[in-house]
Amino acid sequence: MIPQQTDIVVVGGGPAGSTFALHAAQSGLDVIILEKDRDIGVPVRCGEAVSDAGLRIFHEPDSRWIRSTIDRMRMIAPDETIIEFPLKEIGYILDRRIFDLDLARFAAEAGARVFTKTYVHGLLFRDDFVTGVRGLYLNEPFEVQAKLVIGADGVESRVGRWAGIRTQLKLKDIESGLQKTVSGIDVSSNIFDFYLSTHWAPGGYLWVFPKGKHMANIGLAINGTEAKKGRSARSFLEAFIADKYPQGSVLSTVAGGVPVARTVVPMVTDGLMLVGDAAHTVNPLTGGGIISGMRSGLLAAETASKILIANENPTRDRLNSYSKAWASVGGKNHERLYRLKESIYRFKDDELNAIAHRLSAVPESDLSLFKIFSTALRAKPSLLIDVARLFTGI
Amino acid sequence: MITIADNTCDFCGACVSVCPPDCIEIREADIEIDEETCIDCNLCVYVCPLEVLSSDDSPTD
Numbered sequence: 001m002i003p004q005q006t007d008i009v010v011v012g013g014g015p016a017g018s019t020f021a022l023h024a025a026q027s028g029l030d031v032i033i034l035e036k037d038r039d040i041g042v043p044v045r046c047g048e049a050v051s052d053a054g055l056r057i058f059h060e061p062d063s064r065w066i067r068s069t070i071d072r073m074r075m076i077a078p079d080e081t082i083i084e085f086p087l088k089e090i091g092y093i094l095d096r097r098i099f100d101l102d103l104a105r106f107a108a109e110a111g112a113r114v115f116t117k118t119y120v121h122g123l124l125f126r127d128d129f130v131t132g133v134r135g136l137y138l139n140e141p142f143e144v145q146a147k148l149v150i151g152a153d154g155v156e157s158r159v160g161r162w163a164g165i166r167t168q169l170k171l172k173d174i175e176s177g178l179q180k181t182v183s184g185i186d187v188s189s190n191i192f193d194f195y196l197s198t199h200w201a202p203g204g205y206l207w208v209f210p211k212g213k214h215m216a217n218i219g220l221a222i223n224g225t226e227a228k229k230g231r232s233a234r235s236f237l238e239a240f241i242a243d244k245y246p247q248g249s250v251l252s253t254v255a256g257g258v259p260v261a262r263t264v265v266p267m268v269t270d271g272l273m274l275v276g277d278a279a280h281t282v283n284p285l286t287g288g289g290i291i292s293g294m295r296s297g298l299l300a301a302e303t304a305s306k307i308l309i310a311n312e313n314p315t316r317d318r319l320n321s322y323s324k325a326w327a328s329v330g331g332k333n334h335e336r337l338y339r340l341k342e343s344i345y346r347f348k349d350d351e352l353n354a355i356a357h358r359l360s361a362v363p364e365s366d367l368s369l370f371k372i373f374s375t376a377l378r379a380k381p382s383l384l385i386d387v388a389r390l391f392t393g394i
Numbered sequence: 395m396i397t398i399a400d401n402t403c404d405f406c407g408a409c410v411s412v413c414p415p416d417c418i419e420i421r422e423a424d425i426e427i428d429e430e431t432c433i434d435c436n437l438c439v440y441v442c443p444l445e446v447l448s449s450d451d452s453p454t455d
């Protein structure tokens with residue numbers, strides 16, 4: 001049974017919620033995680049790519065989580081010009097069914113209690129202060145009182161809205177994504193493929209992330225403003241797979257929205273904090289949100305633990321040190337990436353081709369993301385103005 | 395009014411994230427739109443990756 005009272009309720013058992021719960025439970029607090037789905041880790045709405053360095057902030061990489069180790073990257077221009085180069089830092093394609101499950105297991109082993117099939121549909125308040133949640137557990141109504149509620153409910157981010165925080169995304173700040181896990185194909189198991197072209201993924205990109213040599217996560221994300229023009233992520237992805245991997249078998253299809261937005265302001269209110277996708281912590285340029293979500297979960301847990309262990313009331317003012325910690329760790333960079341996204345997603349196919357042609361003359365040993373970026377600048381000088389704005393903060 | 399095509403929704407929540415009046419509810423494998431509070435803005439229709447949603451007013455219907 002769900003307890004009627006606890007220190008902290010975490011709504012959502014993804015990487016951000018589980019990371020929060022692990023650290024809050026380790027500091028001695030009573031924590032429960034409420035997850036609406038039947039299983040933690042399923043469905044996997046994700047390309048499953050992380051960097052080794054990012055993962056290591058939290059955990060020593062476990063071989064059970066890793067489906068492929070990536071040390072090279074390929075960018076494919078609209079006219080199919082390929083720019084291939086080695087990565088400075090290796091990355092992984094995870095198996096998030098195992099990874100997410102382990103994150104929740106770590107939290108449980110630290111003392112948190114996890115409830116699945118538990119749908120939260122509202123908050124409890126006392127004088128505008130959040131004091132708990134209500135919902136359905138195996139379809140039976142329940143209420144739980146808590147000193148603090150954590151909205152880790154992913155892109156939907158309704159928990160924050162119920163507390164009056166504006167979390168809904170504008171069309172330009174959401175990517176409409178779809179991914180298929182395709183088997184029976186030949187891929188290079190150590191290479192990330194990115195297709196940048198309005199032909200395959202306008203206002204976003206298409207990825208082929210290998211899971212071994214004969215299977216890959218093939219997905220794409222298109223910007224909401226592009227989706228409004230009438231073609232869905234589904235039609236783009238089906239066209240790509242029919243063209244490039246017609247022999248493949250689709251083992252899984254998942255849809256998903258990616259917030260490519262500024263971080264939610266405020267990230268907290270009286271008795272409530274938002275973490276992960278719910279707080280729009282996703283890297284707005286790449287759409288990567290696993291590590292940044294976990295980072296926000298950790299920072300939120302540090303603030304929450306300090307306040308609750310000292311027996312203080314988790315007021316908005318006190319909780320706000322989490323927002324400050326987030327701003328100092330990732331916030332400034334996040335803002336820069338957001339503005340860069342706004343510029344780069346506007347590249348036209350002929351501009352992308354021109355950049356690729358210039359880069360194909362550069363020896364591989366000289367290629368890096370920085371080089372690509374500076375070449376992009378030369379091809380589209382107006383980007384320089386955007387970049388100048390980016391760094392001067394205008 | 396928004397129509398939900400049968401057996402096509404993946405319950406991903408992309409539509410929920412853009413809905414201004416927060417009138418879409420997604421459980422584990424269940425989607426409901428509250429017609430009373432829906433303002434027919436069609437944002438959910440645009441962002442749905444799987445073409446599950448359609449608007450009765452939309453000319454392409």
Ligand SMILES: Cc1cc2nc3c(=O)[nH]c(=O)nc-3n(C[C@H](O)[C@H](O)[C@H](O)COP(=O)(O)OP(=O)(O)OC[C@H]3O[C@@H](n4cnc5c(N)ncnc54)[C@H](O)[C@@H]3O)c2cc1C
Nearest residue numbers: 012014015016036047048049120154177256276277289290
């Ligand atoms: C197609 C796609 C590809 C992606 N690829 C990558 C990638 O390669 N690398 C990367 O780093 N990131 C990627 N991302 C982003 C990444 O998946 C997310 O940023 C990450 O999962 C966020 O973690 P989270 O814990 O904040 O939220 P989630 O993992 O979304 O977890 C939220 C949880 O809350 C639960 N929940 C929601 N509402 C309720 C409720 N009312 N009651 C109870 N439970 C609730 C949900 O069921 C869910 O389990 C991708 C996203 C998409 C859509």
Ligand code: SF4
Nearest residue numbers: 403404406407409442
């Ligand atoms: S965006 Fe589409 S697939 Fe996703 S939950 Fe909404 S209707 Fe279902």
Ligand code: SF4
Nearest residue numbers: 413432433435436438
């Ligand atoms: S049309 Fe607008 S208000 Fe109605 S359900 Fe869709 S997003 Fe919400």
